[in-house]
Amino acid sequence: MRYETLPLAKINLKDERFRTSYHPDLDRLILSVKKVGLLSPPLVCQGDKGFTLVSGWKRVLACREIGLSSINVLMTKEKDDLNLFLAAFHENLATREITLVEKAEIMRKLLGFGVGKKTLLRSYLSLLALPVTAAHLEALLGLSKAEAAVKDFVREKDLPLPIVQSLLRFTGVEQRLLLPLLRPLGQNKQREILEDLREIGRRDDVSLQEILNDKEIRQALDSPKLSPIQKAEKIRLSLKRMRYPRLSSCEEAFDFALRKIRWPKEIAIRPSPYFEDEDISVSFRFKNEKEFKACAKKLQEMAEKEDFSRLFRR
Amino acid sequence: MREPRRIMKAAYPNKIYIDKEVFSSPLTKRILKNCPDVPAEVIRHERELDEWLTSSADPIGKGKKYLWLRRQKGAFIKPCPCTPAYIGCNYFIINAALNCPLDCSYCILQLYLTNSLITIYVNLQDLWKELDDFLQKKRGKFIRLGTGELSDSLALDHLTETSKEFMSCFRGKNKAFFELKTKTTNVAGVLASSPAENIVISWSLTSEKIAGEEEGGAPPVIERIEAARMVSEKGFSVGFHFDPLIFYPGWEEGYSQVIEKLLRAVKPSRIRWISLGSLRFPPALKPIIEKRFPQTKIIYGEMIRGRDGKLRYFKPLRLELYQKIVGLINYWGRGQIPLYFCMEDIEVWRKALKKTPKRKEEVELILSPRVG
Numbered sequence: 269m270r271y272e273t274l275p276l277a278k279i280n281l282k283d284e285r286f287r288t289s290y291h292p293d294l295d296r297l298i299l300s301v302k303k304v305g306l307l308s309p310p311l312v313c314q315g316d317k318g319f320t321l322v323s324g325w326k327r328v329l330a331c332r333e334i335g336l337s338s339i340n341v342l343m344t345k346e347k348d349d350l351n352l353f354l355a356a357f358h359e360n361l362a363t364r365e366i367t368l369v370e371k372a373e374i375m376r377k378l379l380g381f382g383v384g385k386k387t388l389l390r391s392y393l394s395l396l397a398l399p400v401t402a403a404h405l406e407a408l409l410g411l412s413k414a415e416a417a418v419k420d421f422v423r424e425k426d427l428p429l430p431i432v433q434s435l436l437r438f439t440g441v442e443q444r445l446l447l448p449l450l451r452p453l454g455q456n457k458q459r460e461i462l463e464d465l466r467e468i469g470r471r472d473d474v475s476l477q478e479i480l481n482d483k484e485i486r487q488a489l490d491s492p493k494l495s496p497i498q499k500a501e502k503i504r505l506s507l508k509r510m511r512y513p514r515l516s517s518c519e520e521a522f523d524f525a526l527r528k529i530r531w532p533k534e535i536a537i538r539p540s541p542y543f544e545d546e547d548i549s550v551s552f553r554f555k556n557e558k559e560f561k562a563c564a565k566k567l568q569e570m571a572e573k574e575d576f577s578r579l580f581r582r
Numbered sequence: 583m584r585e586p587r588r589i590m591k592a593a594y595p596n597k598i599y600i601d602k603e604v605f606s607s608p609l610t611k612r613i614l615k616n617c618p619d620v621p622a623e624v625i626r627h628e629r630e631l632d633e634w635l636t637s638s639a640d641p642i643g644k645g646k647k648y649l650w651l652r653r654q655k656g657a658f659i660k661p662c663p664c665t666p667a668y669i670g671c672n673y674f675i676i677n678a679a680l681n682c683p684l685d686c687s688y689c690i691l692q693l694y695l696t697n698s699l700i701t702i703y704v705n706l707q708d709l710w711k712e713l714d715d716f717l718q719k720k721r722g723k724f725i726r727l728g729t730g731e732l733s734d735s736l737a738l739d740h741l742t743e744t745s746k747e748f749m750s751c752f753r754g755k756n757k758a759f760f761e762l763k764t765k766t767t768n769v770a771g772v773l774a775s776s777p778a779e780n781i782v783i784s785w786s787l788t789s790e791k792i793a794g795e796e797e798g799g800a801p802p803v804i805e806r807i808e809a810a811r812m813v814s815e816k817g818f819s820v821g822f823h824f825d826p827l828i829f830y831p832g833w834e835e836g837y838s839q840v841i842e843k844l845l846r847a848v849k850p851s852r853i854r855w856i857s858l859g860s861l862r863f864p865p866a867l868k869p870i871i872e873k874r875f876p877q878t879k880i881i882y883g884e885m886i887r888g889r890d891g892k893l894r895y896f897k898p899l900r901l902e903l904y905q906k907i908v909g910l911i912n913y914w915g916r917g918q919i920p921l922y923f924c925m926e927d928i929e930v931w932r933k934a935l936k937k938t939p940k941r942k943e944e945v946e947l948i949l950s951p952r953v954g
Contacts, residue, residue: 403869471882512884515896542886544897546929582898 269345271309275338279328280318285349285377286356289325290369291423297330306331311359312341313352319343323356350381361395368429369411369419371396376412404429410436418443421451431455434462442476452497457504464507482506518543518582525578532566543582593683593737593768598622599631599699601652609704609742610651616741628652628697635698642874645698646683649741654678654703658712662731667889668925670942671857671949673726676713678703678744679733684765685798687875688826691732693867700733702742713751717758724950730763730784737766745771753778759854761821765800767809777817782854784821785810787844789836792828796880803840807847814852825859825924827903829883829895838910845914855949856911859924860903861885862894889927897930904934920949 310324321328322344331339346352357374360366366374374396375388383392385405393400398408411422411432422432435443435450446465450458468479480489488494488502509516522539531537535552550567554560570576594617602624604610614622625631631650638644658677664670680701681691703709729735729748739745745762752760753776761782762772772783785806788796793803800806814820822844827837861880863871868881885893894900904923911919921935922945932938939945 467882471879512886512896514884514899515886518896518898542888542896544886544888545927 269311270343272312272341272343273338274312274319274341274343276328276332276336278318279312279321279341280315281321281328283315283317283320286320286322286353287325288323288356288360288366288370288374288377290367290373290419292326292329294326294330294333297326298333301327301330301334301336306336306339309340309342311344311355313344313346322352323359350378350383353377353381366396367423368408368427368432369423371398372408372411372419375405375408379409398429403433407433407436415440415443417447421447425451425455425458427455427458431459431462434459434466437462437466438476445476445480448496449500449503452495452500453504457500461500461504461507464504464511468507468510479507479510482510515542521581522579525575525581528575528578529570529573531570532563535563535566546580548579593740595620595649595683595700596647598649598651599625601628601650602626604651604653604704607651607704607706609702609706609744612743613649613651613702613704613741616743625650631699632697640874642692642695642698642870643685645681645695646685646700648699649738650697650699650701651704652701653705654708658703658709659716659727664942665862665890665892665925668927669923669931669939669945671726671922671924672942672946673728674716675731676709676727676729676748677732678706678709678729679738679742681732682734682737684734684737684800686765686800687796687798687871687878688828688861688863688880690863690867692870692874693864700738702738706744706747710751717755720758722757724757724759724946726759726761726946726949728761728763728784730761734764734766735762736764736768736772739768739771743771746775749775749778749781752781756780763821763823765797765806767801767805769809769813772813772818773816777819779819782819782821783810783813784823784855786823786825787840788824788826788828789833789840791830791832791836792880796828796875796878804843807840807844810844811847814848818852819854820848820852821854822856823859823924824907825857826861827858827907828861828880829899829903830880833903834906837907841907841910841914845911850915850918853915853919855920855922856915857922857924858904858907859926860895860900862888862892862925864892868893890925900926900930901933904930908934922948 306327308324308327310327311322312319313322314320319341324341328339344352344355346355357378375392378388378392379385385402389400389402389405393404398404407429411419414422414436418435421427427435435446438446446462450461453461465476465479468474469476479485484506485503488499488506491499494502526537535550537548537550539548540546552563554563598613598617598620600610600622605624635641635645654677660675660677662670662673662675680703681695681698682700736745748760748762749772752758756779759780759782761784763784763786765786769783787803787806790803793800810820810822824837830836861883863881865887871878871881881893884896884899886896888894895903904926908921911921923930923935928938928940937948939948
């Protein structure tokens, strides 16, 4: 290997064989190069059409963005694609956080360079801090083949692999339908929606499109008054009712009973999780005897109401 | 009398692996004698088997085609673990084998087995000694033990012939109720033995639809009932386990038919107990079931996380299921059959069986033999 100064225009950026970065954020790097210059030269090899960039994509893109005409590079004589890719891989592994989409791309490229799945499983998953299971490898390879919109979503939302796995169980067309629904939600709710949709589909032998054509869901989707987050939340609740009809109706009946007896807001009341126990718990805060007595009086008033017994119906 | 068919061909393994330590054990020799056409190989390190199995796309399915004969290094007898926060039944399990040739979609072993081969612990001398000590300690107390928790008690009995030995061991020990629990019709060994009041041969039953779709390799329920009839007419007590009860469209009709057929074929007075339990499993089993049984729909029922963290049907649904089944059993069994729940809580006991056991010892009392 030797250091050389190379015109930027001579580096063939269309050849992305060894690239491991996916849609990097360059702002900080641009600022750094502007302030102190390019301190660490990218790794380059001689290709058929000019010079091929092996490692240092972000650095080269930042330099191009700034408008530099030439940069210092480290030129390698290595010709073997796998060895070149491994050089890029290990350099990136040691110097930065690798995103899930990038991990997926790395696995796909290693497979393309002739590394077998067994070796990927045994030698590379743990290097990327992922559980060493065939299911995780398949999920990564699935993500590497996903449409750009899905990859962008995974990157933007920093989704963990289990949610990505759930999303990838749907077809490409279905994934596109799902992205706007999932976008406004947090990860727990995203996971819940994906799980419910898939399980309703499996249980009832219906497609995603058919589920989304449900009257309530359609109304939410088509409503001009609802914000994206309101739509997503309404759809999540509709799906929950479809997936867990008896549980949902018990929860609704409990809430209805509370409204009917005008349960005081300052006293929290909770049935056991999923009504698995018969117990119902109440809790309230008080600072002194007077406040305590006021809450106790309200509880007594609740217990005397005719509809109080509704709270115990299942 | 029609001879019930032996279970499927698969009950003869593709190959037998033998731990070098137990090559000369009497049970190893007996199994090899009963499998003259099956190749056998002595294994020096279990690791070799692990690597061979895990390289398979379906190690669980693959393991069911091979026998692994080895020594039980731990205790053979253990209290049934039941599940936290629900009422147990004070049962003891005898771990003489692990895994079985049947391939039920809901089987919990799919999650727990590290080595998925059908394992038979061949150091029976250690087992008889441990059993003697155990029964000595429990002398005078009513106890229930069985071999059907981590394996099917009879699925491989044509190879091991251990049912006869177990029955001999328990014969005359009247306070120790020994249960052989099976889904098969492999009862030749049982029928060739003399019955005893404290030996209970029991079957796991379900509807024909669930048996056909979810219990791979197991005979139809009607054949299990026929085997039970023959065994009960021979003079044995019999038991039945409707576990797991599963919701599906038409479940009422499906279970109703089986219960009617069962209680027309087997006299209620010969039935020592019937247990009921609904489908339940740890959440981690769900992806395994989805992968191994992509056609199954049983995991998409309305299941919630119970107190023990396992997925189980929402309680009003469980109650609906149990109340229907209990009603049918009480109707056809004329209210004579002791019933109990596996892994349920006091509310379910109270609402479905009108009983309120607070501890496992009280469940045991419900199942203990009626005096006189």
